[in-house]
Amino acid sequence: MKCLVIDDEATARMIISQLIDTHKELQLVGDFSNALQAIKYLNQHEVDLIFLDIHMPEFTGFDFIQTLKNPPNVILTTSDRSFAIEAFEYDCIVDYMVKPITPERFKKAVQKAENAKLSKVSAEVPGEKNSDINKTENDLYVNIDRRLIKIDIPSIYLIEAKGDYIQIKTFEKNYTVHSTLKKIENKLPDDLFLKIHRSYVINTKHIIDIEDNSVLIEKDVVPVSRSNRPELMKRLNLL
Amino acid sequence: MKEQPNLNYLHQLSGGDKEFENKLLAVVKKEFPEEEAVYHENIKQDNFVEAASNVHKLKHKISILGLEESYRFAEIYEEELRENDPGKHQRFTEILQNMRDFITKS
Numbered sequence: 001m002k003c004l005v006i007d008d009e010a011t012a013r014m015i016i017s018q019l020i021d022t023h024k025e026l027q028l029v030g031d032f033s034n035a036l037q038a039i040k041y042l043n044q045h046e047v048d049l050i051f052l053d054i055h056m057p058e059f060t061g062f063d064f065i066q067t068l069k070n071p072p073n074v075i076l077t078t079s080d081r082s083f084a085i086e087a088f089e090y091d092c093i094v095d096y097m098v099k100p101i102t103p104e105r106f107k108k109a110v111q112k113a114e115n116a117k118l119s120k121v122s123a124e125v126p127g128e129k130n131s132d133i134n135k136t137e138n139d140l141y142v143n144i145d146r147r148l149i150k151i152d153i154p155s156i157y158l159i160e161a162k163g164d165y166i167q168i169k170t171f172e173k174n175y176t177v178h179s180t181l182k183k184i185e186n187k188l189p190d191d192l193f194l195k196i197h198r199s200y201v202i203n204t205k206h207i208i209d210i211e212d213n214s215v216l217i218e219k220d221v222v223p224v225s226r227s228n229r230p231e232l233m234k235r236l237n238l239l
Numbered sequence: 240m241k242e243q244p245n246l247n248y249l250h251q252l253s254g255g256d257k258e259f260e261n262k263l264l265a266v267v268k269k270e271f272p273e274e275e276a277v278y279h280e281n282i283k284q285d286n287f288v289e290a291a292s293n294v295h296k297l298k299h300k301i302s303i304l305g306l307e308e309s310y311r312f313a314e315i316y317e318e319e320l321r322e323n324d325p326g327k328h329q330r331f332t333e334i335l336q337n338m339r340d341f342i343t344k345s
Contacts, residue, residue: 009299010266018252018259055295079298100248100302
């Protein structure tokens with residue numbers, strides 16, 4: 001299994017790397033002191049298992065997991081016992097190790113990861129990945145005053161929820177439609193559009209800049225909620 | 240009686256690999272004074288929540304040096320600092336002193 005280690009403490013990374021070395025079924029392919037570096041790595045490489053610290057500055061282990069669309073198996077490594085319950089909410093978390101990690105405890109965790117990998121492989125259904133193919137089409141028809149009006153999807157830069165309506169903003173025109181953000185989100189390509197706040201979906205291609213908790217898109221300044229920020233950061237080609 | 244730091248955990252991890260032991264100890268020796276200084280500064284500035292994060296980091300080094308009782312103390316102290324209670328600072332300072340003495344000699 002190809003593994004990554006993510007921990008802001010050098011001592012912790014060294015210890016886990018040493019433990020990985022003692023297991024020939026594990027191959028360490030990278031270790032990172034922060035989650036953002038790891039996200040960049042994962043955008044280009046596949047791994048089977050991540051040893052992940054929860055308590056890191058800026059980006060916690062849980063924030064990190066939420067940024068991944070298809071997270072690999074994760075073993076949490078922490079000095080804090082109090083996150084165990086939260087850990088159960090994530091299907092990808094296969095074990096939770098409290099530091100200091102002994103070789104015996106590590107072996108047990110690796111066994112759990114191997115079992116989880118086997119059950120994942122047997123549960124995969126071929127062909128499932130193509131189910132969203134129709135979302136990439138360029139046209140969206142909206143019902144306004146009993147007329148179906150065609151909107152060119154890439155020209156949409158912002159959608160804002162306004163009570164029972166949504167406002168769709170394009171470079172040419174704005175449209176107010178009786179619908180919900182959830183409904184329109186399902187009709188838009190995932191690679192272009194992102195919900196950054198409970199009331200806003202943006203076309204990430206049209207971002208001008210990002211400052212603290214807001215995004216400038218065309219002439220609109222749009223708030224970014226804390227829970228949506230990790231996914232937004234993941235989309236960016238950060239230098 | 241004062242709890243004595245030891246390298247039992249390190250030996251258990253290394254399986255006799257002296258190079259690994261020396262490397263890990265070198266990192267502990269480098270990081271410990273920096274983390275200790277940041278902790279004291281945060282206490283001085285009444286930044287107790289920040290100090291709790293420093294204790295969290297130091298806790299791992301406490302465990303590496305086999306200080307089980309001190310580790311349990313640090314767990315409680317970390318929680319209390321998060322509630323803005325620095326009452327256990329003096330005792331924690333003694334634990335840090337104990338670690339510093341051991342690290343300097345190792």
